[in-house]
Amino acid sequence: MNKKDILFLQEAERKRIAEELHDTTVQDMVYLSQQLELVMLYMEQDLTLAKLETITARKQIKHIIGGMRDTIYNLRPMIFDDIGWMAAWERLKKKLTEEHPKLEIVLDIDMIDTSDGLTAISIYRIVCEGCQNIVKHSKASHIQLSVKEIGNQINIIIYDNGIGMQEYDDCPSNHFGLQFIVERVKALSGKMKILSDRTGTKISIKIPKKAGD
Ligand SMILES: Nc1ncnc2c1ncn2[C@@H]1O[C@H](COP(=O)(O)OP(=O)(O)O)[C@@H](O)[C@H]1O
Ligand SMILES: [Mg+2]
Known part of the structure; x- marks a missing residue:
């Protein structure tokens, strides 16, 4: 970087x-x-x-x-040391549900090695940013968050059944969230794909294990 x-x-x-x-x-x-x-x-x-x-x-x-x-x-950067990886995700779900009671949130999170430097916290921050956008822009009723370890990769999916990303040709410097995700993925040597239409948005990210440390 x-x-x-x-x-x-x-x-x-x-x-x-x-x-x-x-x-x-x-x-x-x-x-x-x-x-x-x-x-x-x-x-x-x-x-x-x-x-x-x-x-x-x-x-x-x-x-x-x-x-x-x-x-x-x-x-705090060390939340996984404090409460653990799985508990951090449950806490995120609880917080979102408290703030948006009608929103259904499905988590499918693998246990991943959180001791390898910045990978775990970066994944967590990426998904949090994705969730912020979902609750702010998407009008979705359903969110699916998954972090799966497949071979030597970590696959992340942030899905919502909302209205999809509208065209926005607004000054991009006003919109940090998506760029934040792009930069984090880049820092982890990962790849990212966004599929978005009127039925929802799916952000898929693949990160090599132990990358970026
Ligand atoms: N899940 C989503 N559903 C619908 N629109 C989205 C979603 N995520 C992002 N967007 C659109 O993409 C734009 C850019 O997002 P972002 O870079 O995070 O900036 P911000 O949230 O500050 O507007 C948002 O303004 C919104 O129009
Ligand atoms: Mg945003």
């Missing part, structure tokens, strides 16, 4: 974190601030209502703490 690719990956990652914080923590805090304004108002008029609003605000704070913990947890 050349220096420009590394800079690109860094910027893409920063953009992702900024978006995640904006969509979760910042929005939740705005809501919390409005709730506290209500508390102030009710304190003058109706103490019972003020108490009830305070209880809701407290729940909101707990929710924000949970969200920040998730963000911090996702930033």
Whole structure:
């Protein structure tokens, strides 16, 4: 990977974190601030209502703490050391299901060797980015995520039954996610194919085992 690719990956990652914080923590805090304004108002008029609003605000704070913990947890590079490969995937599924209860998520994940440098964490980040796009753009009701070890390759499939990728000739520098995936796959000496039509999108990636370390 050349220096420009590394800079690109860094910027893409920063953009992702900024978006995640904006969509979760910042929005939740705005809501919390409005709730506290209500508390102030009710304190003058109706103490019972003020108490009830305070209880809701407290729940909101707990929710924000949970969200920040998730963000911090996702930033840590050693999540597989902490909770294990399979548990990390289950956690991703749980988080997506909590945020999008109607979305059906099917996981088919092989146990892969997570000790070989950056391969495992890169695969995880690639699939997370794919999922972000699915929930943001696809309107899908079904997602399938698979990571299979076949011979000396790891095959990854990120599938959704959504509306497919529309033509976008917007400035590509505004769209980091797909490029982030492309760059990661390149860094792992892998290959990637996207099939997308009005019935959904399938991203297939093949990565040689032990590559890129
Ligand atoms: N699973 C998907 N289903 C439908 N459209 C998608 C999907 N993934 C990506 N896209 C389209 O591709 C575009 C580029 O995605 P990306 O590079 O991640 O940028 P961003 O998510 O910031 O718009 C998105 O804006 C969206 O139009
Ligand atoms: Mg995206």
